[in-house]
Amino acid sequence: MARNILILGGSTEAYALARELADRPDIRVISSLAGRTGTPRLPAGDVRIGGFGGADGLAAYLRDNHIDAVVDCTHPFAARMGWNAAQGCATMDVPLLRLERPAWVRQRGDLxxxxxxxxxxxxxxxxxxxxxxxxxxxxxxxxxxxxxxxxxxxxxxxxxxxxxxxxxxxxxxxxxxxxxxxxxxxxxxxxxxxxxxxxxxxxxxxxxxxxxxxxxxxxxxTRPCRPDTPKAADVAEALCWLTPICA
CATH class of the missing domain: 3.40.50 (Rossmann fold)
Known part of the structure; x- marks a missing residue:
């Protein structure tokens, strides 16, 4: 039976992860987009657009759609979604990974x-x-x-x-x-x-x-605070985290 993986998307990493997962027969990948742009670029796999209605709404979605794992690939400044994801996944006991690109670091010569x-x-x-x-x-x-x-x-x-x-x-x-x-x-x-x-x-x-x-x-x-959850810095790390879940 295929595992249902929800990607909270919109970032470059979200599109790359969806592309890696979409052709796998053991996975059904669903990407969720906030819908803030009128003509969003659609990722591979299934797509839903719009909010969930807070942490409780996300928890209900996870339950109703039998989601096995969530990868939060939202923008580093989408802090509210990050907290909602942590609460919603905790409510339904669904594993959650934060896939986030490393922050820029001041270099010599930067003003x-x-x-x-x-x-x-x-x-x-x-x-x-x-x-x-x-x-x-x-x-x-x-x-x-x-x-x-x-x-x-x-x-x-x-x-x-x-x-x-x-x-x-x-x-x-x-x-x-x-x-x-x-x-x-x-x-x-x-x-x-x-x-x-x-x-x-x-x-x-x-x-x-x-x-x-x-x-x-x-x-x-600077980036806002986010919940303390498992983290991956790139798609390869996210795929490794998903491996035991999809086994």
């Missing part, structure tokens, strides 16, 4: 200001920045909208809706990953003096490498 939230970041930007590249996600722009003397280049997969009332802003619709040379060219041609981003982690990030080379300051949000 980083690490912040815990955007209300802490906005004054830093307001006091010393003139032209800012924002890569924080379209739903987290509001704290910066009152900085009328700063020009923002807001890079997003989709148009912010509603758009906060920025006095000086340009929207750049684009989906990564981005190459080092194009990031360097963007920073130079747009006269960027500050990057505002999250510590999403993973392989060396091109915009951070370009900022390091050009001496551009980075205001970077």
């Amino acid at each position: 980083w200001d690490e912040v815990a939230d955007w209300t802490e970041a906005a004054p830093l930007v307001g006091t010393r920045s003139k032209r800012v590249l924002m890569t924080v996600g379209r739903q987290e722009l509001e704290p910066f909208a009152g900085l009328d003397h700063v020009w923002f280049l807001i890079r997003s997969v989709e148009m912010p809706d509603p758009m906060p009332p920025f006095t000086q802003a340009e929207i750049l619709l684009a989906r990564g990953p981005f190459a080092y040379e194009e990031e360097r060219e963007l920073l130079i041609t747009r006269g960027i003096d500050t990057i505002v981003c999250k510590n999403s982690g993973g392989p060396t990030d091109a915009k951070l490498a370009a900022a390091r080379a050009l001496g551009i300051r980075v205001v970077i949000k």
